[in-house]
Amino acid sequence: MRENAIDTTEATVAAAYCLQLGDDALIYAQRLGEWITRAPQIEEDMALGNIGLDLLGQARVLLTRAGELDGTGRSEDELAYLRDERQFHNVHLVEQERRDFGFEMARMLWFASYQCELYAGLVTSSDETIAGVAVKAVKEVDYHRDHARQWVLRLGDGTATSHVRMQEALERVAPYVSELFKDDVVSVAAAQAGVGTLPSSLWDKAFGHVSLVVDRATLALPADPTWHSRGGREGVHSRPMGHLLAEMQHIGRSHPGASW
Amino acid sequence: MSTPAVKGDSTERSWPLWEVFVRGKRGLSHVHVGSLHAPDAEMALRNGRDIYTRRQEGVSLWVVRSTDITANSPDERDSFFDPAADKVYRHPTFYDVPEDVEYL
Numbered sequence: 001m002r003e004n005a006i007d008t009t010e011a012t013v014a015a016a017y018c019l020q021l022g023d024d025a026l027i028y029a030q031r032l033g034e035w036i037t038r039a040p041q042i043e044e045d046m047a048l049g050n051i052g053l054d055l056l057g058q059a060r061v062l063l064t065r066a067g068e069l070d071g072t073g074r075s076e077d078e079l080a081y082l083r084d085e086r087q088f089h090n091v092h093l094v095e096q097e098r099r100d101f102g103f104e105m106a107r108m109l110w111f112a113s114y115q116c117e118l119y120a121g122l123v124t125s126s127d128e129t130i131a132g133v134a135v136k137a138v139k140e141v142d143y144h145r146d147h148a149r150q151w152v153l154r155l156g157d158g159t160a161t162s163h164v165r166m167q168e169a170l171e172r173v174a175p176y177v178s179e180l181f182k183d184d185v186v187s188v189a190a191a192q193a194g195v196g197t198l199p200s201s202l203w204d205k206a207f208g209h210v211s212l213v214v215d216r217a218t219l220a221l222p223a224d225p226t227w228h229s230r231g232g233r234e235g236v237h238s239r240p241m242g243h244l245l246a247e248m249q250h251i252g253r254s255h256p257g258a259s260w
Numbered sequence: 261m262s263t264p265a266v267k268g269d270s271t272e273r274s275w276p277l278w279e280v281f282v283r284g285k286r287g288l289s290h291v292h293v294g295s296l297h298a299p300d301a302e303m304a305l306r307n308g309r310d311i312y313t314r315r316q317e318g319v320s321l322w323v324v325r326s327t328d329i330t331a332n333s334p335d336e337r338d339s340f341f342d343p344a345a346d347k348v349y350r351h352p353t354f355y356d357v358p359e360d361v362e363y364l
Contacts, residue, residue, distance in 0.1 A: 041275065043296050043307040050310050150303060 010193050014127050015069035016089070017190035019079070020233055021118075021130075022062030023090035026080055027241075028111060029055040030248050034098050044101075047147060051108070054140040058133055065129040081252030085241055089186075092229035093176035095241045102162070102169035105151040109213060110173060112145035113206040114180045121197035130195065149213045156217025167219050175225040181206070184233040277326040278304040280311075282318035290322050298323075 032052030039045045060076050067074040074082075093107060119141060122134035155166040181203040190196030214221050229238065252258075275297040281290035293312045298304035304323040313321065332340055344350070 041297055043298060043311060046314075047307065047310045050314060147306065150306065154299065154303075 010195070011069045011071070013186065013189045013193055014130070014195045015066045015071075016186045017196045018062045018066035018069065018127075018130065020089035020184075020186060022059045022066060022079075023088050024094055024111075025055040025062065026059035027088070027090045027244065028094035029053070029059060030244060031094060031096075031098055032104075035104070038098075040101055048104075051144050051147065054137075054144065058137050058140075061129065061133050065127070077252065081249045085237055085245055086235040088237065088241070088245070089233050089235060091176070091179045091232040092238050093173070093180060095232075095237060095244055096176065097240045099172070100165060100169070101151075102155055102166045103172055105148045105155065106166070106169040106173040107176075108144060109148035109152055109210055110177050110180070110206075112141050112148055113209045114202060115141040116145050116209070117202035117205045118197060118199075121202065125196065126194040145209070152213050152219070153217045156214070156219040163218065166217065170214065170219060171222045174222040175227055176229045178228045179230055179232060182230070182233075186233065275299050278308070278323045279326050279329060280304075280308040281322040281324070282308075282312055283320035284317065285319055290320065293317070295326060301325075 029052040032048050032055070035048040035052075036045050039048055059080070063076040063079045067076065067079055093111060096107070098104065116138070119134040119137045122130055123138065125131040125134065152166060155162040157163070158166075181199045183198055183200045187196055187199050191198045211221055231237070276299075277295055278298055278301075279295050280293050282293045283290045296304065296307050296311055298307045301323060305321055308321050308323050312318070
């Protein structure tokens with residue numbers, strides 16, 4: 001049905017769109033997985049692990065759909081484990097190395113605020129798979145955003161030390177934020193086709209939420225950074241990406257086709 | 261936040277213990293499922309959600325500071341519970357139930 005019903009251009013656009021949404025989720029899931037046994041408490045290991053698994057679940061459906069739509073028939077595993085760095089289309093924010101817990105909560109606050117608006121918009125996507133992921137993911141990312149919010153409030157309005165470190169974390173994350181909301185070629189085409197939403201249209205609400213949290217946490221939103229990350233959507237990544245992929249992919253590449 | 265959530269030298273010991281109660285479904289009571297550490301009640305609820313309801317075990321969650329629970333001492337067990345042992349008349353077993361009474 002799919003092959004006949006969808007115009008190839010539209011299918012190609014939808015495939016590329018699924019791939020970049022799926023890559024954001026997959027790479028951030030990988031980063032969050034690194035927290036297991038390293039979070040401040042075992043309770044937090046569980047929380048971050050759950051959040052990472054939610055994202056991995058989103059990535060699996062989106063990557064599978066990308067493989068169906070692009071005509072190559074690649075599976076989710078082939079897409080996750082056998083692509084090289086330049087073929088990943090995630091933003092730089094999610095590939096940055098794990099730092100302190102404050103950094104993770106600042107990154108999560110921004111990313112989940114973005115995803116909340118993204119999936120709210122995608123519920124009406126003309127692609128049924130994307131719409132299906134969105135319906136399920138809206139509730140998941142709402143919880144992720146709340147988790148980050150709880151911690152940013154507590155750390156910002158906690159002790160003098162936690163306040164300073166949380167503020168530093170916001171500054172560190174700031175250069176990576178605008179890339180999430182930049183209208184790239186694929187998103188624009190996807191929005192025109194009714195498959196996706198324009199990233200720039202998500203900014204107002206996402207920014208509104210983050211600034212409310214930051215304000216309540218007695219923190220300050222950083223001034224406009226002197227540089228901004230860019231290139232992720234085109235497959236141009238920052239230094240940590242290669243190491244992340246090496247760790248994520250080496251088992252799959254060492255044992256091609258292995259299963260249990 | 262009136263109380264600092266995380267102290268500068270935060271360790272596992274510095275977070276209070278909470279007891280977690282989950283209600284499996286509407287109509288059932290909350291049942292004690294375990295305990296966890298959390299800096300405050302709101303985080304305890306969220307940690308409870310992440311640890312004890314990740315397989316859809318519940319529809320409602322309570323958390324209570326462990327120190328707020330008053331329990332009897334094991335030493336008092338004899339005086340607390342043994343006196344009930346020989347009071348069979350407290351069991352509702354001395355009534356004849358008419359056969360046509362349903363749901364009893």
